[in-house]
Amino acid sequence: MSHQNVVTVNKTADRLKLSLAVLVLAAGIVAYSVLADQSIYLRVAVFIAGLVIAALIAGFSDTGRRTLAFGREAYNETRRVVWPSRQETTRMTAIVFAFVVAMGALLWVADKLLGWVIYGLLLGWN
Structure with a gap:
């Protein structure tokens, strides 16, 4: 270019x-x-x-x-441009979805853990 x-x-x-x-x-x-x-x-x-x-x-x-x-x-x-095949596109899309689900689960666990530490242990709220 x-x-x-x-x-x-x-x-x-x-x-x-x-x-x-x-x-x-x-x-x-x-x-x-x-x-x-x-x-x-x-x-x-x-x-x-x-x-x-x-x-x-x-x-x-x-x-x-x-x-x-x-x-x-x-x-x-x-x-x-060399465009990916249908199989490559499907595989990469599945990898992206799996990564999004894994990151969502990780962030959910981190949120619950931080919420428990802050509200349960430090502040004593239930």
């Missing part, structure tokens, strides 16, 4: 592209609300069109290209 530094948007052109993308997305949301009397298919189509256009505009900015590159790296990294 790459260890890239955080880079902010410094170029005016990138700021304008990202601002335009946000405005197009907001226009899609507003259009969905304004077209309340129209068919749901038309409303959803207008919203999705606004979403796609905003993504395309943002994708042409430097920040958008870096985001897409990060997404590709993340996808490639998940393809390289």
